[in-house]
Amino acid sequence: MNRRVTYLVGLILLVGAVVVLAVVLRQEEPAPTPVADGADVTETATAAATPTAEPTSTATAPAPTATATVTTATATAPAPTETATPAAEEAAYEPAFEPAACQFEVPGGREVECGYLIVPEDRENLDDGDTVRLHVAVFASESETPESAPIVYLAGGPGGDALETVPFVFESRFAPFLENGELIMFDQRGTGYSEPSLACPEYTELSLELLDDVLTPQEAVDVYLEALAACHERLEAEGVDFTAYNSAASAADVRDLRQALGYEEINLFGVSYGTRLAQTIVRDFPEGIRSVTLDSAYPIAANIVLETPANLARALNVFFEGCAADTACQNAYPDLEDRFWELVEATDEEPITVPVQYAFTGEQYDAALVGDDLIGVLFQGLYSAEIIPVLPQVISDTIGGDYGLLGTLLSNFLLNNEFSSVGMQFSVQCHEEIVFAEPAQAEAAVEAYPRLEDFFVSSASVGRAAFDVCAMWEAGQAPPLEEEAVSSDLPTLILAGEYDPITPPSWGESVAAGFSNSMFFTFPGLGHGVSLDGGCPLSVMLAFLDDPTTAPDGACVETMAGPNFRVPGEAVAEVSLEPFTTDI
Secondary structure: EEEOOOOOOOOOOOOOOOOOOOOOOOOOOOOOOOOOOOOOOOOOOOOOOOOOOOOOOOOOOOOOOOEEEEEOOOOOOOOOOOOOOOOOOOOOOOOOOOOOOOOOOOOOOEEEEEEEEEEEOOOOHHHHHHEEEEEEEEEEEEEOOOOOOOEEEEEOOOOOOOOHHHHHHHHHHHHHHHHOOOEEEEEEOOOOOEEEEOOHHHHHHHHHHOOOOOHHHHHHHHHHHHHHHHHHHHHHHOOOOHHHHHHHHHHHHHHHHHHHHHHOEEEEEEEEEHHHHHHHHHHHHHOOOOEEEOOOOOOOOOOOHHHHHHHHHHHHHHHHHHHHHEEEEHOOOOOOHHHHHHHHHHHHOOOEEEEEEOOOOEEEEEEEEOOOHHHHHHHHOOOOOOOOHHHHHHHHHHHOOOOOHHHHHHHHHHHHHHHEEEEHHHHHHHHHOOOOOOOOHHHHHHHOHHHHHHHHOOOOOOOOOOHHHHHHHOOOOOOHHHHOOEEOOEEEEEEEOOOOOOOOHHHHHHHHEEEOOOEEEOOOOOOHHHHHHHHHHHHHHHHHHHHOEOOOOHHHHOOOOOOOOOOOOOOOOOOOOOOEEOOO
């Protein structure tokens, strides 16, 4: 049996969170409607992000530690040079920036300049005259003497919408970066308010329609392939050239953005897939980059289709071992791992019905869940530092027939597709990731973890079905360069979360090996997109931005412990749940 609550596994890495829901832990009331960041919220929350396991006895993962891992390639990095990689040839066109009204609700009290970057759709075919318009927002610094080099944020995904999320998460996640300089956020080509959009409402609408259906893995694959085929056909009729929507094209967009806005230098800040894009920029256009921050690094040399099963199995082991090693968690939820897999098996035999609400419309649904859906809840929950501590309670409550918290999380996850461009996701993944893998390899990767097999079989993004999507997507084939590790001597900060289920710390270490002036930090108890959680990761990043040539003080990492798992008898605390989008 398989899920109706579909997840585009790990693709909206990325990141990127979207809507803040308000909910008091243990309440069984329907999830509230989306609330803009900073708004008055009477009921307070807990939730995570976009697309997403129990490992078998063959899965191996080190037990979580209470101390962070800090690796510094060089204690003091020299000033950046422009010799890391050859610069690309000068563009044979003039990128233009056209001022325009912001298409999103500007956070109160913020000074923002918006507009569109206009560049060719296909830089290798300028004669056709086709262009793309990228919606851009430049947020003014809070400083009277701001740094000259702004931060350029690269959202996750691929396909994550950056600017649509601004009203909901800007103040909590991005405002701290305005202390000393400007912040530039933009919707990458094919996403959000940029034109054309490669969003697939056909896919999103089907996800809602099938909530109360119980399908076999193959049935789920078949219906979603039909929806994606309809999306592809529509976009093709609208004139979209799918071969022009990939990381290399987006990297050139960022080069053009810097030049069009007149900045001599910029600080790249990528989260999840945004780190892969950042590496592409560093490789192709190293000039004008002051520093690079890679949060939840996604190596260009990695293959998400082949490595995600092992990555998720590792994170699940870290989670279950983390609870077992925590006295309070172990006492409150003994044998949590065994009980979870028993729950998965029981739910496969007899699906459960969980009330959920689609927050944007207020419409109520009865979601029929099977074991795969419960694996997906853990997978997505491990992205978020706020959700990780409540996951043992989610499992225990569900075993006991209390679906209130589970329904809240699922209601939140349903919003993910609203903040991502599925068409852009497949254009990128098919062009430069799935093309370098074989179906047999993907099947073997999943077979190593039998308990996860059905979960991945039905995934249109990282399972066997991804090859079927790519066979019809016409995204072209990237050159071998797009599966080769990047080398650079630019000052680079690399951050990782111990519990991250999609971009593990080992991926960050892999990237760091090629960046000679890199500094690498692993943060205990945290998941995906650690810098956006605030606290120690944010302080480390801000110190790095202040002086990228000197390793930031990582003393705060040593004071961090594992998650503060919630157990019965504790006072009910209010926590805010933010869905990730995708993160990858």
